[in-house]
Amino acid sequence: MASLKEVRNRIVSVQSTQQITKAMKMVAAAKLRRAQDNILRMRPYAQRLNSILTNLTGLAGGEVVSEYAVQREVNRVLVIAITSDRGLAGAFNSNIFKGVNALVRERYAAQAAAGNVTVMAIGKKAHDYFSKRGPLLGNYTHVFGKLSFDTVRVAAEEAMEGFREGRFDEVVMVFNEFKNVATQVVRAEQLLPLVPAEPNPAATTTSNVDYIFEPSKEEIVQTLIPQSLKVQLYKAVLESNASEHGARMTAMEKATENAGELLKSLKLTYNRTRQAAITTEILEIVGGAEALAASR
Structure with a gap:
């Protein structure tokens, strides 16, 4: 059985840890509130921009050809892995x-076997993990330190340039989508090439509307496509940022609860050990008294 001093030291250690986890939970909750507001504001804009883009490319009827919509045989792949710092x-x-x-493993096994799968790691944890397993594109280890559209735009432009120059035939994002504080869902979304919009039977009445384009249809599409791609990556990073704080808040809450349970167990052990020590001392005193009485 552990000594009283050892149990006492463990209680103090667990109490200190519990205070830290409580503080980290409060910090994560404050950051989550801001991150959740950012992603909730960003989602409608990103969805509307993507909707406008798909409608325009559909109306173009094949007249507008974008360098970001070129479908090639998939030999080289770029995976954008978004984690935390x-x-x-x-x-x-x-x-x-x-x-x-x-x-x-499921989609790019042949490309991986040929060494043609490259990872762009956004977040220090992704960089540390994937740098030991293959080539990395760029260095985005501290994007979340000063998270803004401009910092993410640089990563998006590097991926877009790689696709445009033919160094990558497909670009896929893997990130945590924020659902709520306790739920984050891993998503894999294709960023490049642009996926053609699927026909929507409910939208047949609006597809026949005669639009007036100013400036030209081609110029609008060519301007919107790069902007939309950057926004889609920025949205994925914001989703990951909100998910990170939600996951950390949940993890710290669980850690605080576990520390409380451990404290209960340690205090019970401490009281039992203390009671056993007191009982032993009483028995020793009584035994000594009886020995003295017998010797007289």
Whole structure:
């Protein structure tokens, strides 16, 4: 059985850890509120921009050809893995690692065997993990330190340039989509080439509307496509950012609860050990008294 001092030291250690996890939970909750507001504001804009783009390309009837819509045989692949810069967020980062590995195994096994799968790691955890397993494109280890559209735009432009120059035939994003504080879903979305819009029977009445384009249809589409691609990547990063804080808040709450349970167990052990020590001392005193009485 552990001594009283050892149990006392463990109680103090667990109490200190519990205070840290409580503080981290509060910080994550504050950051989550801001991150959740950002993604909730961003989603409608990104969806509307993508809808406008698909409608315009559909109306173009094949007249407008974009360098970002070229369909090629998939020999070289770029996977954009989005994680966090820090840990202590439960399975948040490991789920991305598993998602990327599963994607490569199920969809790009031949390309991986030929060494033609490249990873763009956004977030320090992704960089540390994938740098040991193959080539990386760029260095985006501290995007979340000063998260803004401009910092993500650089990564998007590098991926777009690689596709445009033919160094990659397909670009896929893997990230955690924010659902709520306790739920984050790993998503794999194709960024390039642009996926043609599927015909929507409910929209047949609007597809025959005669639009007036100013400036030209081609110029509008060519301007919107790069902007839309950058926005889609920025949206994925915002989703991951909100998911990170939600996962960390949940993990720290669970850690705080576990620390409380451990404290209860340690205090019970401490009281039992203390009671056993007192009982032993009483028995020793009584035994000594009886020995003295017998010797007289």
